[in-house]
Amino acid sequence: MPRLKDFKIRVKNNRYYEIRFRRYGYNVSFSSKNFEEAKRKAFDWLYTFEEQIKPQVHFTVLSKSDSEHFNISKNTLFKMFADDYIYNVRKRRVKALTFMTYKNYYESEILPVYGKMRLSDIKPYYIQKHLDKLHAVKPRCCEDIKMLLNGIFQYAVDNGIIDRNPIKAVYIEKHERKNGVALTPDEERQFVKDIKGSKNEWVFLKMLYSGVRPSEISDIQEDIENNTLTIKNAKLKSYQKNLTRTIPIFPKYKETLDHPIRKYVYLHDLGSDLKYYLPNHTLKDLRHTFTTRARECGIDNELVAVWTGHSLGNITRSVYTHFSNEFQQEQAKKLNY
Numbered sequence: 235m236p237r238l239k240d241f242k243i244r245v246k247n248n249r250y251y252e253i254r255f256r257r258y259g260y261n262v263s264f265s266s267k268n269f270e271e272a273k274r275k276a277f278d279w280l281y282t283f284e285e286q287i288k289p290q291v292h293f294t295v296l297s298k299s300d301s302e303h304f305n306i307s308k309n310t311l312f313k314m315f316a317d318d319y320i321y322n323v324r325k326r327r328v329k330a331l332t333f334m335t336y337k338n339y340y341e342s343e344i345l346p347v348y349g350k351m352r353l354s355d356i357k358p359y360y361i362q363k364h365l366d367k368l369h370a371v372k373p374r375c376c377e378d379i380k381m382l383l384n385g386i387f388q389y390a391v392d393n394g395i396i397d398r399n400p401i402k403a404v405y406i407e408k409h410e411r412k413n414g415v416a417l418t419p420d421e422e423r424q425f426v427k428d429i430k431g432s433k434n435e436w437v438f439l440k441m442l443y444s445g446v447r448p449s450e451i452s453d454i455q456e457d458i459e460n461n462t463l464t465i466k467n468a469k470l471k472s473y474q475k476n477l478t479r480t481i482p483i484f485p486k487y488k489e490t491l492d493h494p495i496r497k498y499v500y501l502h503d504l505g506s507d508l509k510y511y512l513p514n515h516t517l518k519d520l521r522h523t524f525t526t527r528a529r530e531c532g533i534d535n536e537l538v539a540v541w542t543g544h545s546l547g548n549i550t551r552s553v554y555t556h557f558s559n560e561f562q563q564e565q566a567k568k569l570n571y
Contacts, residue, residue: 313349358403414522443487445524482566
């Protein structure tokens, strides 16, 4: 989300630093040959008037050369430091889709509450009140917010900016996340009948008959000659690159290959469209339905885990278990229910 660049930091004639503030009726500047001294003057002025302007102000460093002189201290505003953590640290550790979720949480649930506060002023009691209120209406979101805050404050501790991580003294009840619920055979048959001719029919069938995750839909490569699907696994660790799995084209999936409408539909449309047909289910339940049908057809749990890209439960099995393509193709024929 774009923000106002309230403070401008410039080097004048390579001789001294100037920090200017020209907003909200103010037109002031703070200069010194020593950047720390100019910054101290700016902070002193800011905190003199913080009750009037603090909710609207943050520092923005305009250039890399300026940022090299900008030493973060305990008086740093939360947003200045948290932006660096979210966009330069957290972003590198997660998948792009996961980062977009975290970014939205950060901008909508964290910045409005803590953005204009000093890092050193944020105490456990203040965070506890915020998370208690959030947990009452969004318990799952609350867990993610606490996780992000913990990362930000621990990063500040590790960099010597604050002495303690305030999140360590905050407690919220563990939210019990519900597992997916598979469609019953009757529900599945009715669902397939109801979506006939709809714009998302092909996409729903693709998920139902292959067990792919919603975020994997656009990455499926179909090899008709070898009767295989190659899927880029969406559940990757930070050190894994372009990991894929190759699985058989299952009997019912073959029915989708000649579908007249074969284009990717964005995920935000899919979830709401599914609710129209299955009000009590989510997109993830289509994946659970595939897993359930496979097991009902007598297919080994470990092989189903390979097909759906799940962890096999322990290191030995996940590293050394291997099913030949021939074996998988034979097993896949059982899914003709």
